[in-house]
Amino acid sequence: MNKTLISSVVVLVGMQFFEIFFHREAVSHYTKSLIFAYIFLIISVLILLNNKLIAYKEEIMRREKEAQYERLNLYTRQVEQMYQTVRGFKHDYKNMLISLEESIRTGNIDEVRFLFHEILIRANVALSEGENIDDLSYLENPALKSLLYHKLMEATRDGVEVVIEIKQEIRDVKMDLLDFVRLLSVLLDNAIEAAKMASRPRLTLAIVQDKGRHIVYVSNSKAEGLVPIHRIYQKDYSTKGSNRGTGLFNVQEIVERFNHVMLETEQTEDTFTQIVYIGG
Missing domain, CATH: 3.30.565.10 (Histidine kinase-like ATPase, C-terminal domain)
Incomplete structure (x- = not known):
């Protein structure tokens, strides 16, 4: 139920009460005026509280949307960072394979061992950075x-x-x-x-x-x-x-x-x- 509908219902109920009560001849003009003022005040307070409640709910939703947007930006930045890391790894990987090929051709076993372990270490870093998401x-x-x-x-x-x-x-x-x-x-x-x-x-x-x-x-x-x-x-x-x-x-x-x-x-x-x- 929206704000306008709730306000209309409250006003309609108040008008119906006035119509029934004010037709009673035994009630003095002063009493009618006093009761009218009280009821008008009560209706105004109810409408104000209703508007405050709706505004509060809208504010909660607005803050949640802002938080979602910020989290989405954070996620997007992290994915982009992962992409750049993997891209850099592919470039390094290609160069290390070229060096590894040359070390194998010349029979440099120590260099082969070093490059092999270097490739494994870099691969583990690149993969572990993305495994959680x-x-x-x-x-x-x-x-x-x-x-x-x-x-x-x-x-x-x-x-x-x-x-x-x-x-x-x-x-x-x-x-x-x-x-x-x-x-x-x-x-x-x-x-x-x-x-x-x-x-x-x-x-x-x-x-x-x-x-x-x-x-x-x-x-x-x-x-x-x-x-x-x-x-x-x-x-x-x-x-x-x-x-x-x-x-x-x-x-x-x-x-x-x-x-x-x-x-x-x-x-x-x-x-x-x-x-x-x-x-x-």
Whole structure:
């Protein structure tokens, strides 16, 4: 319901009340004027609050779009940097092969060994720089690409070993994009934070599309011990201290808005897993 429609409904209800109440002869003119002023004030406040709420929601969406745009730019710059790295490697690789051919022809075994290991070292550097984001190319939506890239780089910088499994084209996710991005953001933020507390920080993200249904799998290592799953979705509950505990509560609210979305939570002594089923 938009702002104009809500305002119209409030005004219409107020007018109907005036029409019924003001036809009563027993009510004095002063009383009618006073009640009119109060009701007019209440209607004005309601309309103002409604406008403020709509403006707040629009501001949230604007900020999220700006964040998505910035993450997309970051992702694009990183892909361009990877392209330049591989391009430079191909040039160096060609020159080293020419040198290797000459060393083999002259029988310089020490030079052959050196060039061979140099090629292997450079190849490993070139490939390892792109291994974390290769699978993101299967995501059709640039906002999802940029979000996952941002989270992946954040986890890697914090010393978390990241495994991504996206081996097929992912498109037409049957969720509002903003809700899907918010849901993934919370799950990944929690997974990264928990993984950093583990003896071996590790995060696994997999996205699968099967017969119109999407499955998102987020698993992380954690400190040993079990968390109370029946409580983690409650508002203000957190195992991480005060002023926390809204993330998973918001995730639960998002999931409940869609009758074709389901969330499962699993854990062992040292792993925590969230599985989201969308569609189907």
